[in-house]
Amino acid sequence: MIEKSSKIFEEKFGEKPDLYYWSSGRVNIIGEHTDYHDGFVMPAAIDLGITWSVKKNGGEVRGYTEKFDEMGQFSISSSERTKFEWMLYLQGVVEVLKKKGKNFGGVDFAIHSTIPIGSGLSSSSSLATGFAYILNDIYNLGFSRKDIAQIACEAEWWYGTNGGIMDQYCIANGEKGSAIMIDCRALTHEIIPIPKNIELVVFETTIRHKQINSPYALRREQAHEAISVMKELYKNKKIEKLRDVTFEMLETAKPQIIKKYGEKEGELIYRRSKHPITENERVLKMKNYLKKDDFEKIGETMAECHKSLRDDYEVSCKELDEAVEIAHKIKGLIGCRMIGGGFGGCTLNLVKKGTAQHFAGEIEEMYRKKTGIKGNPYICNTHHGLEVIK
Numbered sequence: 001m002i003e004k005s006s007k008i009f010e011e012k013f014g015e016k017p018d019l020y021y022w023s024s025g026r027v028n029i030i031g032e033h034t035d036y037h038d039g040f041v042m043p044a045a046i047d048l049g050i051t052w053s054v055k056k057n058g059g060e061v062r063g064y065t066e067k068f069d070e071m072g073q074f075s076i077s078s079s080e081r082t083k084f085e086w087m088l089y090l091q092g093v094v095e096v097l098k099k100k101g102k103n104f105g106g107v108d109f110a111i112h113s114t115i116p117i118g119s120g121l122s123s124s125s126s127l128a129t130g131f132a133y134i135l136n137d138i139y140n141l142g143f144s145r146k147d148i149a150q151i152a153c154e155a156e157w158w159y160g161t162n163g164g165i166m167d168q169y170c171i172a173n174g175e176k177g178s179a180i181m182i183d184c185r186a187l188t189h190e191i192i193p194i195p196k197n198i199e200l201v202v203f204e205t206t207i208r209h210k211q212i213n214s215p216y217a218l219r220r221e222q223a224h225e226a227i228s229v230m231k232e233l234y235k236n237k238k239i240e241k242l243r244d245v246t247f248e249m250l251e252t253a254k255p256q257i258i259k260k261y262g263e264k265e266g267e268l269i270y271r272r273s274k275h276p277i278t279e280n281e282r283v284l285k286m287k288n289y290l291k292k293d294d295f296e297k298i299g300e301t302m303a304e305c306h307k308s309l310r311d312d313y314e315v316s317c318k319e320l321d322e323a324v325e326i327a328h329k330i331k332g333l334i335g336c337r338m339i340g341g342g343f344g345g346c347t348l349n350l351v352k353k354g355t356a357q358h359f360a361g362e363i364e365e366m367y368r369k370k371t372g373i374k375g376n377p378y379i380c381n382t383h384h385g386l387e388v389i390k
């Protein structure tokens with residue numbers, strides 16, 4: 001990969017790069033739709049990622065991406081948004097660093113990426129987090145990996161998205177052979193080794209159902225409504241987010257919720273709150289199952305997660321459910337579930353080592369037969385999130 005990005009650099013800039021870097025994509029093993037409820041997530045950095053060839057320059061950021069065959073540039077001193085759409089993530093990083101009062105110069109770079117764009121493997125966070133890491137390294141800015149994650153997250157907000165910090169945090173801290181369990185409230189993490197005989201197959205349904213009203217804003221509102229009841233009921237407890245509520249507490253509060261919001265709406269609020277609460281418990285359980293190489297429990301927990309996202313949180317769709325159902329018929333499967341925001345996107349399949357290639361071929365074929373849609377499988381393994389390549 002270095003050779004490839006180095007060669008592109010030489011072609012575009014007429015000289016050799018000085019430095020090489022790696023920034024990964026990521027998958028989320030478990031802990032879906034828990035981050036904004038202050039809960040736990042367990043993503044992993046993967047070996048699909050961006051290889052960067054870099055050289056320091058004065059005050060410009062000049063870069064070439066093979067993906068769009070485009071050379072873009074912007075000046076560090078100017079805050080006017082660059083017309084190169086993909087470079088806005090990098091300009092976001094620059095703007096955040098400027099706001100922090102840092103002094104630094106520019107870079108020339110060329111990138112070669114193996115992360116599919118918009119498929120839920122976080123190509124944008126790989127770009128932003130990788131760039132924050134590079135500027136920090138080249139210009140000795142003294143930031144920690146946690147700082148880098150926060151800078152990259154803010155850079156994506158500057159770009160115009162409003163997601164949480166999970167992706168950037170995972171890329172900044174992820175390690176080969178492991179997932180990373182993040183406490184989204186404390187912003188601390190624990191490295192969780194993944195059994196060596198597991199491989200990952202992400203399956204892209206290539207479907208994205210448009211939502212008219214923001215389904216996530218609605219779910220946040222419903223969580224808020226459940227919390228308002230909890231606060232009245234458990235006056236001696238500090239309850240701010242669903243993170244602070246156990247499943248038993250929710251069960252106890254259910255009649256109250258229904259009394260306050262009516263049968264239909266109350267039941268919905270209950271179900272929508274049940275997902276993040278039970279999902280947090282699943283993340284904690286998964287940590288032990290991974291440590292014990294307990295494939296059966298790993299599979300069960302992923303199945304419960306999918307069911308919860310489908311029936312309680314209601315963010316799945318027909319195609320995701322089909323892809324999950326099909327996966328269960330293929331040899332080598334340990335566990336699978338939908339991943340990401342939902343209403344389309346990808347499923348994650350954990351499979352036994354040595355079966356990934358066959359699994360990928362089968363799921364693509366069976367999904368096409370069943371739905372008439374061509375999906376895309378991506379085989380990957382866990383990897384370091386960020387690295388200087390020597």
Ligand code: ADP
Nearest residue numbers: 065067085086113117118119120121122123124
């Ligand atoms: P994802 O789920 O992959 O993060 P996003 O829509 O959030 O999808 O981000 C995709 C955007 O990130 C692209 O439109 C582009 O601006 C940028 N991007 C990702 N990978 C590359 C790349 N290799 N080269 C240039 N830009 C990229």
Ligand code: MG
Nearest residue numbers: 122123124125
């Ligand atoms: Mg993204």
